[in-house]
Amino acid sequence: MGGLEVLGSLPALYPEWLGDRTFAATHRVRLPYIAGEMANGISTVRMVVAMNRAGLLGFFGAGGLGPAQVRAAVQELAETLHPSSNWGVNLLHSPNEPGYEDDVIDLVHHYGVANVSASAFMDLTPAVVRCAATGLQADAQGKINRRTRLFAKVSRPEVAEKFMSPAPDELLRVLLDQGRLTADEAALARRVPLATDVTVEADSGGHTDNRPLTVILPAMLGLRDSLSRRHDYSERIRVGAAGGLGDPLAVASAFACGADYVVTGTVNQRSVEAGTSDEVKRLLAEADLADVVMAPASDMFEYGVKVQVLRRGTMYASRAAGLYEAYRRYDSLERIPAGVRGRIERDLLRAGFEEAWAVTRRYWAGRDPGQITVAERDPKHRMALVFRSYLGQASRWAITGEPSRRADYQVWCGPAIGSFNRWVVGSSLAQPENCTVVQIARNLMEGAAVVTRAHQLRSYGVHVPRTGLHVPRLLSSPVVSDL
Numbered sequence: 001m002g003g004l005e006v007l008g009s010l011p012a013l014y015p016e017w018l019g020d021r022t023f024a025a026t027h028r029v030r031l032p033y034i035a036g037e038m039a040n041g042i043s044t045v046r047m048v049v050a051m052n053r054a055g056l057l058g059f060f061g062a063g064g065l066g067p068a069q070v071r072a073a074v075q076e077l078a079e080t081l082h083p084s085s086n087w088g089v090n091l092l093h094s095p096n097e098p099g100y101e102d103d104v105i106d107l108v109h110h111y112g113v114a115n116v117s118a119s120a121f122m123d124l125t126p127a128v129v130r131c132a133a134t135g136l137q138a139d140a141q142g143k144i145n146r147r148t149r150l151f152a153k154v155s156r157p158e159v160a161e162k163f164m165s166p167a168p169d170e171l172l173r174v175l176l177d178q179g180r181l182t183a184d185e186a187a188l189a190r191r192v193p194l195a196t197d198v199t200v201e202a203d204s205g206g207h208t209d210n211r212p213l214t215v216i217l218p219a220m221l222g223l224r225d226s227l228s229r230r231h232d233y234s235e236r237i238r239v240g241a242a243g244g245l246g247d248p249l250a251v252a253s254a255f256a257c258g259a260d261y262v263v264t265g266t267v268n269q270r271s272v273e274a275g276t277s278d279e280v281k282r283l284l285a286e287a288d289l290a291d292v293v294m295a296p297a298s299d300m301f302e303y304g305v306k307v308q309v310l311r312r313g314t315m316y317a318s319r320a321a322g323l324y325e326a327y328r329r330y331d332s333l334e335r336i337p338a339g340v341r342g343r344i345e346r347d348l349l350r351a352g353f354e355e356a357w358a359v360t361r362r363y364w365a366g367r368d369p370g371q372i373t374v375a376e377r378d379p380k381h382r383m384a385l386v387f388r389s390y391l392g393q394a395s396r397w398a399i400t401g402e403p404s405r406r407a408d409y410q411v412w413c414g415p416a417i418g419s420f421n422r423w424v425v426g427s428s429l430a431q432p433e434n435c436t437v438v439q440i441a442r443n444l445m446e447g448a449a450v451v452t453r454a455h456q457l458r459s460y461g462v463h464v465p466r467t468g469l470h471v472p473r474l475l476s477s478p479v480v481s482d483l
Contacts, residue, residue: 008462013453015445018252020238020260026149026196027115029086030055031445032261035268035437036153036199036242037090037117038412039063039206040275040395043265045073047273047437049080052087054438059117059151061275063092064299064395066367067103078111088115088151091128095300097368101127108148109134117199119153120207120299124162124194129171130180133189143234144188152195153242153263155202155209160220163195164227164237193237197261198224202243205266205414206307207297217241217257246416247423248447252455255448264444266413267420271437277401280411281432283313289418293317295410296324298391302384304328310411316394319348319408323387332379333357333386348390348408357382360389 016024019032035051035058037043043061051058060077062070074089081087089108094100105127108116118128128150135147152163162168167189175181181189200220202213217239224237241259245251246267254262269276270284291312297305301324309317326344330336333353336344341353349356364371364385375382394410396402428434429443458464 008457008460010453010456010460013449013456015442015449018255018445018448018452019262020236022236023197023238023261027057027086029057031441032240033441033445034058034199034240034261034263035441036263036265037061037063037119038265038269038274039065039090039092040399041065041069041073042269042275042399042412043090044273044275045076045080047268047271047275048077048087050273050436050438051441052081052085054441055086056438056441057086057088057115058437059088059090059115062090062104063119064392067100070104071107074107074111074113078113083112083114085114087113088117089113091116091118091131092299093119093121093125095122095303096371098125098127099368101125102130105131113148115149115151117151117153118163118195119201121152121154121163122159124168124171126171126174126178126180129167129189129194130175132194133167133172133175133181133185136185136188136192138188144192146192146196149197150195151197151199153199153201154220155200155207155211155216157219157223160198160200160223161227163198164193164224166190166192166231167194192235193227193231193233195237196235197238197240199240199242199261199263200259202241203414204243204308204416205292206412207305208243208308208414210294210308211243213241213244213254214257217254217259221258243414244416244419245444246419248444248451250416250419251444251448252451255452256455262444264416264440266416267440268437269411269413270417270420270432270435271440272433272435273437276399276411279401279403279406280398280409283310283409283411284413284417285421285432287312287413287417287421289415291418292413292415296320296391298388298395298410301327301388301391307412308414310409310413310417313406314398314409314411315407316410320391320394320410323348323390327380327383327387330383333383334379349386353386356386356389360385363389 023032037059038061041061048058048060091104132150137145154160172186200217203210224239238260240261241254242263293311294306295309295317297307394408397405398409398411424430454464
């Protein structure tokens with residue numbers, strides 16, 4: 001071979017071969033890769049369509065949107081794409097609005113959406129069980145077929161166990177009594193895991209427990225294997241990885257740890273299809289590894305739940321933390337000391353408490369009037385709703401690029417953004433117009449295959465130069481792969 005000494009050879013390795021091959025077969029995609037849901041429609045219809053047409057899987061970010069917005073998006077997707085093809089919708093746990101979950105599931109079943117990703121759940125609800133159990137059927141050979149495949153995004157083993165187990169009898173009985181499941185569907189639900197795919201969420205943007213992937217993923221894989229033996233499942237639960245996946249080396253590491261598929265979120269906000277403002281995309285492009293911080297979550301504010309957000313260029317985290325401290329210390333808006341009250345009214349709400357409550361009340365009158373009923377008899381709940389109005393609007397100001405609220409932008413973001421920015425320097429993806437969600441996916445997966453192959457050679461005793469084990473650089477052309 002041209003005077004070169006052959007030290008060894010390995011068979012070909014393709015990005016399609018990373019992870020579990022049943023993922024691609026089941027979901028009819030080319031790669032074990034998902035563009036995950038980013039709430040408030042940041043994962044847009046346009047993003048889901050782009051992934052679908054590239055033979056990849058994407059989820060629409062329905063969380064945080066009103067029922068009319070979710071309906072319009074799901075209807076558009078169902079009309080643009082075949083309902084049972086490779087796309088899905090997010091179901092965000094809404095403990096303060098239980099009817100919201102049912103509304104989303106009604107839409108899912110009405111339009112025949114095949115894939116639903118449940119996220120931020122701390123416990124099972126009737127809605128998420130109904131989502132998975134409705135339409136279960138056994139064929140002539142006894143194989144149980146699903147109408148809707150449930151993905152579950154989890155970060156704690158005790159929550160993962162609930163989704164990896166059959167639906168609990170108490171919730172099945174509730175749904176049977178309500179006429180929302182048939183006896184046959186309930187019987188079949190006792191024989192299969194609730195979720196077909198469980199995504200282990202490590203140090204991600206948004207809701208996260210900040211767990212290192214190398215710690216939590218092996219534990220979840222062991223849990224999956226234990227529960228599969230206990231329940232003698234005929235189908236295999238796939239376990240995926242999310243959080244911290246900002247470059248090919250991280251993606252390759254997830255597969256090396258045993259992930260069946262990978263999910264990206266934070267990095268997709270830099271794509272041209274992302275439903276956020278150009279100003280936020282600029283802030284994200286400047287962020288490094290440490291430019292993130294934990295802050296109170298708007299949807300579970302009262303529970304003290306936090307989300308990971310961008311710190312660079314925004315004061316949201318510190319301001320939201322101040323609101324939670326005031327909520328924790330005082331029983332009502334009226335009991336907040338004048339000095340604290342003045343800062344909140346001037347810097348955050350930009351309105352007096354009375355005016356802020358009037359605006360908040362009008363919002364809930366159109367979305368969930370029951371919240372007003374509770375607030376009028378419970379002053380602390382009224383305070384929570386007023387404070388949550390700031391937190392909820394902060395993410396929308398970021399999405400719309402509201403210039404007067406730049407310091408209040410809430411941008412869900414994990415440390416993966418730093419590794420992504422370091423990786424794309426000098427490449428086509430550094431140019432905003434080339435940074436599409438599909439090109440991000442193709443480059444991450446192709447790069448992961450290169451890294452994996454280099455490590456295979458090293459594991460067989462072949463000396464691999466340090467550059468071969470480093471994160472591979474992108475090609476200069478925006479068309480990186482014809483995968």
